[in-house]
Amino acid sequence: MAFSTVNKEVFGSEEAFATVKDLRVTFDSGKTRSYKWRVSQLKALFDLTEGHEKEIVASLYSDLSKSETESFIQEIAMLKNSCQAAIKELKHWMAPEKVKTSLTTFPSSAEIVSEPLGVVLVISAWNYPFLLSLDPVIGAIAAGNAVVLKPSEMAPATSSLLAKLLGEYMDNSSIRVVEGAVDETSALLQQKWDKIFYTGNGRVGRIVMAAAAKHLTPVVLELGGKSPVVVDSDINLKVATRRIIAGKWGCNNGQACISPDYIITTKNYAPKLVDALKTELEAFYGKNPLESKDLSRIVNSNHFARLTKLLDDDKVSGKIVYGGEKDESKLRISPTVLLDVPRDSLIMSEEIFGPLLPIITVDKLEESFDVINSGSKPLAAYIFTNNKNLKEKFVMNVSAGGVVINDTTMHLAVHTLPFGGVGESGLGAYHGKFSFDAFSHKKAVLYRSFFGDAPIRYPPYTATKMRLLKALVGGGILNIVRAILGMS
Numbered sequence: 422m423a424f425s426t427v428n429k430e431v432f433g434s435e436e437a438f439a440t441v442k443d444l445r446v447t448f449d450s451g452k453t454r455s456y457k458w459r460v461s462q463l464k465a466l467f468d469l470t471e472g473h474e475k476e477i478v479a480s481l482y483s484d485l486s487k488s489e490t491e492s493f494i495q496e497i498a499m500l501k502n503s504c505q506a507a508i509k510e511l512k513h514w515m516a517p518e519k520v521k522t523s524l525t526t527f528p529s530s531a532e533i534v535s536e537p538l539g540v541v542l543v544i545s546a547w548n549y550p551f552l553l554s555l556d557p558v559i560g561a562i563a564a565g566n567a568v569v570l571k572p573s574e575m576a577p578a579t580s581s582l583l584a585k586l587l588g589e590y591m592d593n594s595s596i597r598v599v600e601g602a603v604d605e606t607s608a609l610l611q612q613k614w615d616k617i618f619y620t621g622n623g624r625v626g627r628i629v630m631a632a633a634a635k636h637l638t639p640v641v642l643e644l645g646g647k648s649p650v651v652v653d654s655d656i657n658l659k660v661a662t663r664r665i666i667a668g669k670w671g672c673n674n675g676q677a678c679i680s681p682d683y684i685i686t687t688k689n690y691a692p693k694l695v696d697a698l699k700t701e702l703e704a705f706y707g708k709n710p711l712e713s714k715d716l717s718r719i720v721n722s723n724h725f726a727r728l729t730k731l732l733d734d735d736k737v738s739g740k741i742v743y744g745g746e747k748d749e750s751k752l753r754i755s756p757t758v759l760l761d762v763p764r765d766s767l768i769m770s771e772e773i774f775g776p777l778l779p780i781i782t783v784d785k786l787e788e789s790f791d792v793i794n795s796g797s798k799p800l801a802a803y804i805f806t807n808n809k810n811l812k813e814k815f816v817m818n819v820s821a822g823g824v825v826i827n828d829t830t831m832h833l834a835v836h837t838l839p840f841g842g843v844g845e846s847g848l849g850a851y852h853g854k855f856s857f858d859a860f861s862h863k864k865a866v867l868y869r870s871f872f873g874d875a876p877i878r879y880p881p882y883t884a885t886k887m888r889l890l891k892a893l894v895g896g897g898i899l900n901i902v903r904a905i906l907g908m909s
């Protein structure tokens with residue numbers, strides 16, 4: 422019986438092995454390689470998304486109290502766009518890429534063939550549990566792989582909905598959902614995969630990479646980090662403030678890997694920035710933001726306690742200039758801004774991943790580059806400035822997964838840009854064709870004929886052959902003519 426999910430109580434190594442075996446039989450049959458199969462499964466993903474929007478919104482509300490607007494724009498619409506782009510571009514993505522050859526192999530032709538890797542594993546996170554589960558699956562299917570999806574147990578309603586819908590809509594002989602937590606994920610990680618795509622934190626990312634190493638399995642790690650926002654003083658402050666708020670509290674109440682984690686601005690400009698943040702935050706979320714239906718709650722009591730600990734750190738005592746309200750019974754923390762936070766405070770030592778926004782101040786804005794580069798490389802980095810030189814310096818001197826000038830997070834809406842980290846913020850990338858490439862082997866193919874078999878290639882090696890070989894390797898027809906004429 423082909424089933425799309427497994428009973429969480431009994432999923433151990435044996436079941437994981439059997440699941441991979443089933444999918445490998447399907448993959449080896451060649452079924453997932455055809456354009457027809459790939460498009461049919463991408464259309465099925467699109468249809469299940471379009472046909473169940475209300476249930477998806479409801480599951481995201483259940484898991485995170487995520488607003489319908491955020492659920493629709495940031496999960497449903499983004500997933501549908503990704504699906505439609507893959508369907509539209511797939512023929513082009515699948516076509517072998519013709520490449521130039523050289524005189525050395527004349528006569529010949531060459532191409533790069535994108536080949537599916539085989540049976541792949543996608544492990545997802547809880548904060549965008551629908552989008553981050555299925556967007557990598559789009560790449561896996563588009564590239565012709567069989568795929569197992571393991572959603573995060575920290576978003577149980579969405580995890581169950583994914584299992585139900587993929588079971589109903591998808592070809593379960595090649596696409597499975599395995600629900601569960603650490604035990605089930607560990608059982609899956611013991612198996613031999615042809616690629617593992619993990620979204621989550623660096624601690625688990627290391628566990629994934631260590632498990633993959635046993636089988637020499639390649640991985641993509643979509644991790645996180647402290648994404649900085651540098652704010653210059655020569656800007657449209659109202660627009661900049663609204664965009665910072667939209668990227669922070671407008672993305673799952675700051676529980677997003679690309680959300681601004683902290684701001685750097687000058688000591689002189691900080692008061693103006695704080696005032697603007699206060700004005701726009703009140704305009705967005707009202708005088709009682711804990712009551713706002715436009716803000717997600719904190720995912721669970723562990724993360725609520727983690728964020729509370731950041732606020733209780735003596736080093737940030739008296740630094741809260743806006744917000745700080747909490748309601749543990751509802752797992753809600755209001756948008757909170759802290760000013761002049763010490764660099765050695767807890768909040769500056771780890772990814773915040775929540776609704777707290779510390780501002781650190783410098784004398785000269787150029788100092789911000791050293792501040793950023795003194796930490797591990799972030800997933801994203803943002804700067805608001807009209808200074809051309811500063812923009813160029815920022816792009817060239819700040820290493821991050823992605824960079825945005827005069828906005829936040831919007832690079833994710835551009836599918837022609839790769840989305841991924843660097844250093845501790847991630848390994849590999851996806852979105853658009855980068856998703857197809859992430860799940861493909863790029864096979865080199867050279868076509869030769871029997872015509873033009875050059876004796877120069879074979880022993881006995883002579884001085885003449887050596888001259889010709891050197892000329893050939895040196896390239897350029899003149900070299901070769903000179904060699905033939907014995908002039909070199």
Ligand SMILES: NC(=O)C1=CN([C@@H]2O[C@H](COP(=O)(O)OP(=O)(O)OC[C@H]3O[C@@H](n4cnc5c(N)ncnc54)[C@H](O)[C@@H]3O)[C@@H](O)[C@H]2O)C=CC1
Binds near residue numbers: 546549606800
């Ligand atoms: N780059 C990106 O696209 C994203 C990155 N993130 C990052 O993820 C972090 C927050 O998400 P998390 O709470 O970490 O997600 P999480 O706690 O949901 O873990 C992700 C997955 O790892 C599995 N897992 C957890 N512990 C494990 C263990 N010991 N062994 C095997 N598997 C295990 C879970 O079952 C889950 O499926 C943040 O650092 C955030 O920046 C989150 C979303 C997107």
Ligand SMILES: CCCCCC(=O)O
Binds near residue numbers: 672830
């Ligand atoms: C707006 C969509 C964001 C998804 C990835 C993240 O930041 O967690």
